Amino acid sequence: MTSVRISDDALALACGADAVAAAFAAAGCTVERVSSWGMHWLEPLVEIGGMGFGPATPEDVATILSGRSAKAIGRIAEHPFIARQQRLTFARAGKTRPLSPEDYTASGGWAALERARSMAPTQVVAEVTRSGLRGRGGAGFPAGIKWQTVLSAAGSRKYVVCNADEGDSGTFADRMLMEGDPFQLIEGMAIAAHAVGAAQGYIYLRSEYPHAIRKLNAAIALAEAQIAPFRIEVRVGAGAYVCGEETSLLNSIEGKRGEVRAKPPLPALEGLFGCPTVVNNVLTLAAIPHILSEGGASRYDNLGIDRSRGTMPIQLAGNIRHGGLFETAFGITLNELVYEIGGGTASGRPVKAAQVGGPLGAYIHPRQFDQPFDYEAFAQADGLIGHGGVVVFDDTANMGALARFAFQFCAAESCGKCTPCRIGSVRGVELIDRIRGSAPVADPVTALPQMHNARKSAPSRAEDLTLLEDLCETMQYGSLCALGGFTPYPVRSALKHWPEDFA
Amino acid sequence: MTRAERIAEICAAHAALEGPLLPILHTVQAEFGCVDAEAEQVIAHELNFSRAEVHGVVSFYHDFLPEADPRPFIELCRAEACQARGVEALVAPAEAAAGDRVKLKAVYCLGLCSVGPAARVGETLHARLDASTLVKLVESA
Ligand SMILES: Cc1cc2nc3c(=O)[nH]c(=O)nc-3n(C[C@H](O)[C@H](O)[C@H](O)COP(=O)(O)O)c2cc1C
Ligand code: SF4
Ligand code: FES
Numbered sequence: 001m002t003s004v005r006i007s008d009d010a011l012a013l014a015c016g017a018d019a020v021a022a023a024f025a026a027a028g029c030t031v032e033r034v035s036s037w038g039m040h041w042l043e044p045l046v047e048i049g050g051m052g053f054g055p056a057t058p059e060d061v062a063t064i065l066s067g068r069s070a071k072a073i074g075r076i077a078e079h080p081f082i083a084r085q086q087r088l089t090f091a092r093a094g095k096t097r098p099l100s101p102e103d104y105t106a107s108g109g110w111a112a113l114e115r116a117r118s119m120a121p122t123q124v125v126a127e128v129t130r131s132g133l134r135g136r137g138g139a140g141f142p143a144g145i146k147w148q149t150v151l152s153a154a155g156s157r158k159y160v161v162c163n164a165d166e167g168d169s170g171t172f173a174d175r176m177l178m179e180g181d182p183f184q185l186i187e188g189m190a191i192a193a194h195a196v197g198a199a200q201g202y203i204y205l206r207s208e209y210p211h212a213i214r215k216l217n218a219a220i221a222l223a224e225a226q227i228a229p230f231r232i233e234v235r236v237g238a239g240a241y242v243c244g245e246e247t248s249l250l251n252s253i254e255g256k257r258g259e260v261r262a263k264p265p266l267p268a269l270e271g272l273f274g275c276p277t278v279v280n281n282v283l284t285l286a287a288i289p290h291i292l293s294e295g296g297a298s299r300y301d302n303l304g305i306d307r308s309r310g311t312m313p314i315q316l317a318g319n320i321r322h323g324g325l326f327e328t329a330f331g332i333t334l335n336e337l338v339y340e341i342g343g344g345t346a347s348g349r350p351v352k353a354a355q356v357g358g359p360l361g362a363y364i365h366p367r368q369f370d371q372p373f374d375y376e377a378f379a380q381a382d383g384l385i386g387h388g389g390v391v392v393f394d395d396t397a398n399m400g401a402l403a404r405f406a407f408q409f410c411a412a413e414s415c416g417k418c419t420p421c422r423i424g425s426v427r428g429v430e431l432i433d434r435i436r437g438s439a440p441v442a443d444p445v446t447a448l449p450q451m452h453n454a455r456k457s458a459p460s461r462a463e464d465l466t467l468l469e470d471l472c473e474t475m476q477y478g479s480l481c482a483l484g485g486f487t488p489y490p491v492r493s494a495l496k497h498w499p500e501d502f503a
Numbered sequence: 504m505t506r507a508e509r510i511a512e513i514c515a516a517h518a519a520l521e522g523p524l525l526p527i528l529h530t531v532q533a534e535f536g537c538v539d540a541e542a543e544q545v546i547a548h549e550l551n552f553s554r555a556e557v558h559g560v561v562s563f564y565h566d567f568l569p570e571a572d573p574r575p576f577i578e579l580c581r582a583e584a585c586q587a588r589g590v591e592a593l594v595a596p597a598e599a600a601a602g603d604r605v606k607l608k609a610v611y612c613l614g615l616c617s618v619g620p621a622a623r624v625g626e627t628l629h630a631r632l633d634a635s636t637l638v639k640l641v642e643s644a
Contacts, residue, residue: 010614010615010628011614011615011617011618011628011630013628014615014618014621014628014629014630015618015630015631040617040618041617041618043618166614167611167612168612169582169583169584169585169611169612169616170582170583170584170612170616171612171614171616172614172615172616172617175614200521207529207566208610208612208613208614208623209614210626211626233520235525235526236525236526236529237566238525238528238529238564238565238566238567239564239565239566239610240563240564240565241611252525253521253522253525254521254522255522255523255524255525255560256524256560257559257560257563258563258564259563273521273522315616315617316617317584317587317616317617318583318584318587318588318616318617318619319587319588320617323616323617323618324617346588355583359582359583359611389584389616391583391584391587391616392587393587394587397586397587402583402586405583405586409582409611413611415563
């Protein structure tokens with residue numbers, strides 16, 4: 001009987017994987033549901049004896065089985081998109097059944113936890129520090145230093161919290177990892193718990209990911225004995241983007257409004273319920289089992305450039321021909337990512353811009369695409385790599401409209417704690433509308449009767465642009481967290497490179 | 504059992520959790536389609552919070568609705584990556600098809616950013632939408 005492998009990842013399901021799987025089963029095949037390889041333009045991707053076919057529909061079943069399908073892509077592992085990657089965190093992608101403890105153990109699972117538990121906590125932390133691993137959630141803070149702070153903190157009650165709020169548009173690596181290899185995240189958390197002395201862990205998972213919630217809950221139940229006495233519980237978010245910010249996330253788990261807390265105190269010292277807490281992104285924690293395997297830390301450190309060590313699961317999204325998950329060592333350029341690997345736009349039109357690092361990331365012009373993918377290089381160019389999302393736009397995109405969207409998103413998602421963000425974002429939308437409008441209009445606020453001394457005439461375009469820069473500066477330096485503080489990045493970069501879109 | 508009794512029961516079932524409020528609100532929202540003023544009052548009483556505290560939390564999060572909406576729901580992603588793949592052009596035809604019968608809600612990212620435009624109906628996800636598939640989805644909702 002022919003054995004067929006098809007992913008049961010949410011993206012594959014959205015593209016119709018269940019119907020394809022049912023059609024193969026009806027044709028007498030054994031169907032195995034595995035994780036996704038991450039070649040999203042080919043989903044649903046069918047694998048038979050290592051050979052791939054995609055994107056498959058139920059109508060393709062007969063031709064695929066007869067070996068004459070035009071959708072054959074050859075051996076999947078040798079496909080250029082896969083062969084060019086260095087998959088450490090996603091080593092199992094496409095290969096194992098997500099909820100099979102046998103598959104996980106057979107592919108090296110739990111060895112790192114066993115090794116870590118034979119070591120002293122300080123040694124575990126030292127290996128994480130040596131690996132150079134930095135937080136994959138956005139800020140890029142060294143994981144080892146954070147763990148050391150929690151380990152050294154006084155107190156007997158400590159927590160490990162996994163940030164699985166993945167709200168950035170253009171990112172899906174956390175989702176793929178949780179749905180495709182949930183045990184690896186659980187193992188990473190258990191190692192973190194041993195390293196810092198925590199008994200309880202939480203995974204804060206956004207409500208937009210129902211499939212990931214179900215898989216993780218199932219995986220936690222299956223792994224209970226392995227990780228005991230450590231316990232993990234999934235907590236579901238409630239549709240607030242800002243709850244991805246770590247202190248807002250902690251408030252949310254505590255059952256409060258997801259307002260950002262002022263730092264200090266650091267969550268590492270006073271985090272969940274006031275106790276020392278490790279807060280790490282899914283990808284940070286999922287990188288841990290590799291690092292804690294024998295000699296893993298130095299292998300990890302050998303990859304990458306400068307202070308960006310190891311690999312980054314990059315997500316190619318938006319208007320791109322070959323979208324999907326591309327894990328590689330730091331240092332690759334956007335040119336390679338967008339053109340060589342991504343194949344340019346899906347629409348076939350010229351690339352206009354790429355937004356890197358989610359809604360708070362800068363819009364990058366193709367002439368800057370030679371910039372290496374690395375935390376410092378992006379920061380220097382007034383951008384951020386954030387969670388590693390790359391969203392490509394073709395020449396039909398209007399950058400003025402996208403700058404407006406950045407303010408609008410900030411206004412909708414602001415936690416409301418500080419004025420530059422809460423009010424500045426609303427004023428930003430109005431200001432961009434004025435700048436992009438055809439005729440100059442007076443500011444509705446200065447036009448109010450009680451504004452005695454304010455000027456009643458409409459400001460000129462030049463004056464409005466100065467005001468916009470002023471607003472961006474106020475938000476950048478006056479906001480408590482990066483939602484208000486980084487919204488100026490997409491706005492400014494759009495205005496700088498595409499002023500014609502603001503006419 | 505009255506509604507208030509049922510909500511009190513939900514609160515009791517979550518009593519052992521650290522920080523039980525969000526899980527309680529999710530359960531109430533799922534069961535009654537909203538967390539309204541009456542529900543807030545019962546929850547506040549059960550957890551020994553003020554009503555203002557509970558209302559502050561409920562109103563902060565997009566997932567909790569102050570009143571139930573009996574219409575079918577379609578959540579359409581309107582975030583950047585789906586914009587790059589043309590979702591904005593689908594909004595007008597989808598809204599026309601939805602009318603007052605279907606609630607078309609904007610959401611920001613479903614994690615399907617390489618195969619957008621994307622939408623979610625309950626737990627079912629839809630990708631690679633165009634005007635005609637989205638309109639069909641709305642009509643069959
Ligand atoms: C508005 C905002 C949203 C954020 N969203 C996320 C998120 O969805 N996932 C995440 O891991 N980090 C997010 N972060 C970063 C977290 O605050 C924090 O830096 C991270 O969870 C730390 O883990 P790491 O060191 O492993 O990256 C966000 C930050 C801000 C300001
Ligand atoms: S910048 Fe915005 S989201 Fe961040 S703390 Fe201030 S108001 Fe809240
Ligand atoms: S931006 Fe639409 S699914 Fe991510």
